[in-house]
Amino acid sequence: MSQQRIPLKLTATRFVRAVRIFMTSDVGRQARLLLFALVALFGGISALNVVNSYVGRYFMTAIAEKQTAEFIRQAILYTGAFAASTIVSVIARLAEERLALLWREFLTRRAIGIYMTNGTFYRVGVRGKLSHPDQRIAEDIKAFTITTLSFVLMLLNSALTILTFSSVLWLISPLLFIAAVVYAAFGSYMTIVLGRPLINLNHDQLDGEAAFRSSLIRVRENAESIVIAGEEQRHANLLLRQFDALAANFRRIIVVNRNVGYFTTGYNWMIQIIPVVIIAPAFFRGDMEFGVITQSAAAFAMLVGAFSFIVRQFNSISNFATVVARISSLLEAVEEAGKASTTDVEVVETEGKLAYEQLTLASPTQETLLKNLSMVVPTDTRLIVAGEGEAAGTALFRATAGIGASGNGRIHRPAREHMRFIAQRPYFAPGTLRQILVPTQRPTEESDDQILALLERLGLARPLTSSDLDEDQDWSSMLSPREQQLIVIASVLITAPSYVVLEKADTIFGHELLAEILRLLADRKIACVNFAEADAPRAGYDAVLEYHADGSWRWIDQGKRP
Known part of the structure; x- marks a missing residue:
């Protein structure tokens, strides 16, 4: 599992x-009101802590001096x-959880809105610059909001504690x-030195856990x-290799945690x-009452604890830095994928027409396909698109x-509600069969x-x-x-768009059913x-668009002319 350097400034x-x-x-x-309420509540908690320190001081002194009434x-x-x-x-905790939920709802809705718009989710996956965006949206946003708010409030609490207990001490x-200031500074420095590797190790662990879970889902x-291919052992070996990498990385985390x-x-x-x-010594000399010892111990612990925020929370901070970095890379990848494509192929929505204008397509290696x-x-x-090889047909379909x-050129096509694309492997979102057959935006009288x-x-x-x-x-x-x-073909026939574009329908349905x-x-x-195989039967079509290995093409009229 490779170590990744997390860009802290970014x-x-x-x-x-x-x-x-x-x-x-x-x-x-609403968020600001909740935050202001939390500030006031934590201020109250800090004030009550000071009161408790003095009450505890007099309480212990009364015990030492055997003053029953006091x-x-x-x-x-x-x-x-x-x-x-x-x-x-308790009220502060409730307000904190409400604010965390409000923030998570906002970030998740915003992330899904951007992620699922204009094919961004597809480009993020295809470009391969982001691993497991699903986990980052589901888990990392949750951890980010809860942990961020928790840290902000802990810092606020630490600041209030320092302000109130510094004067007491x-x-x-x-x-x-x-002594409290020097001791806390020394502890923070040493904790950072010993625990800094945890940030990158935790980053790799989260990525590895997501990859392992994703592999288990693919197996399911x-x-x-x-089972039919008899490849159980091969997949078992793959899963075990991923788990071994996880375990090795976690062992490194254990070593660092041990030192810290x-x-x-x-x-x-x-x-x-x-x-x-x-x-x-001051108590022994009679310069201080006994209760001062307990008060000083409590005040010292409170002040050092406030100054030692890094020491007390370093494991959480390292996990939090990892989560922030992963959220950062999610935003970066989504924004990059959402930018206009560098291709010069322009897709224009034109009412009632599918047409190609001076369209040239190339392979990733810049070999001309069409x-x-x-x-x-x-x-x-009814048009069949076929020719030598499949690269040109696949590129034109995409x-x-x-x-x-x-490539470059222009494609004119109807709006999405008047055009359906059927890939070789469709996907149905969970729901009713009626919702699949008759989308809500295309009602039918059938x-x-x-x-x-x-x-x-x-x-x-x-x-x-x-009922089904x-x-x-x-x-x-x-x-x-x-x-x-x-089911998809039935949906097309029911909703009757202007055009339907099929990918290798001849291999899916066979000649008789396709006819x-x-x-x-x-x-x-x-x-x-129909973007078909090269040797697909051409009977039943009005025209053929035939492409060749050198990028040339030919329209063959079998009933209608372009």
């Missing part, structure tokens, strides 16, 4: 930007102070105050294919001894669908009986009833790939473009 910039966007958003007013009075005050601290702390003993999704743990544990134990050692394609696909036309293509009859005519072997159409299921896993293709589908499309006056 991470800090992204962090500040994320906070600013949230605070200036439409929920920013002991009872201070015990009552102690109980009241603790009750007030409990109430304020200085009044008890200036030497004790100086392709279980049947793996040795130091921080001893550091925390010494906090209990140092104030007593400094104050005890040169100067200029043609119009007439409405109510360019027509609006997926980034290398009755349930007509829909079921159409599915039967297309050869769907699975018997369905009207409204059953909420994960149809993508329940239906075979062929059945899914038939029937072409007839059904013709009956509904839906233009069809």
Whole structure:
């Protein structure tokens, strides 16, 4: 598992930007009110802590001097102070959780909105510059919001503690105050030196965990294919190699945690001894009452704890730095993918027309696949696109669908609601079969009986009833790939777009069923473009677009002219 250097300056910039966007958003007013309430609540907690320190001082002095009446009075005050601290702390915790949830809701909605717009999620995955964006949106945003807010409030609490207890400790003993500052500074420095490798190690661990989980999901999704191919052991070996890498990285984390743990544990134990050692001589001389010892120990612990924020929270801070860096890289990748493509192929939405204008396409190695394609696909036309090799056909299909293509020229096509693209492997989001067959934006007057009859005519072997159409299921896993293709074809026939563009429909449906589908499309006056295999039968089509290895092309009229 490779070590990655996390760009701390960029991470800090992204962090500040994320906070600013949230605070200036439409929920920013509510967020600011919650934040102000938290500041007030933590101020109250800090004040109550000071009160508790003095009540505890007099309480212990009353015990040492055997003053029963004073002991009872201070015990009552102690109980009241603790009750007030409990109430304020619980309310502050509730406000903190509400603000964290509000922030997570905002960031998640914004991230999904950007991620799922204009094919950004596709380009992020294809370019390979971001690993596991799904985990970053689901888990890292959650960790980012909760941990950020927790750290901000802990820093606020530490600052208030320093302000309030510095004066308390200085009044008890200036030497004790100086010792607290020096001791905390030394502890913070040593913790950073010993624990700094954790930041990159935690980053690699999160990525490795996501990759391992993703591999397990792929095995589950392709279980049947793996069993049929007899490749269980191969996939088991792959999973074990990934887990071994995870375990090796975690062992390195354990070593660093051990070193940090040795130091921080001893550091925390010494906090209990140092104030007593400094104050005890004054007590022995009779210069201080006994309660001052307990107050100084508590005040010293509170002040050193506030100054030692890094020592106490270093493991959480290292995890937090990792999460911020991953969120930073998510934003960077999404923004880069969302930028206009560098290709010179322009896709223009034109009402009722699919046409190519001086279109030239090239492979990733800049080999010309198709040169100067200029043609119009007439409405109510069945066109087959085939030729030598498959690279040119695949590139033209992807360019027509609006997926980034290398080349130049212009593609005119109808708006998405008037054009359907059917890839070799469709995907159905969980929902009802009716939602798949009849999208809400394309209502139909077809009755349930007509829909079921159409599915039967297309050869769907699975018997369905009207109730099945409204059953909420994960149809993508329940239906075979062929059945899914038939459902998509049925949806096209029901909603009747102007054009349907198919990818290798001849290999999916076979000649006889494809001929029937072409007839059904013709009956509904839906233009069809099939990007087929080179040797696919050309009967049943009105025209052929034939491409050649040198990038040239030819239109062959079999019934209609462009």
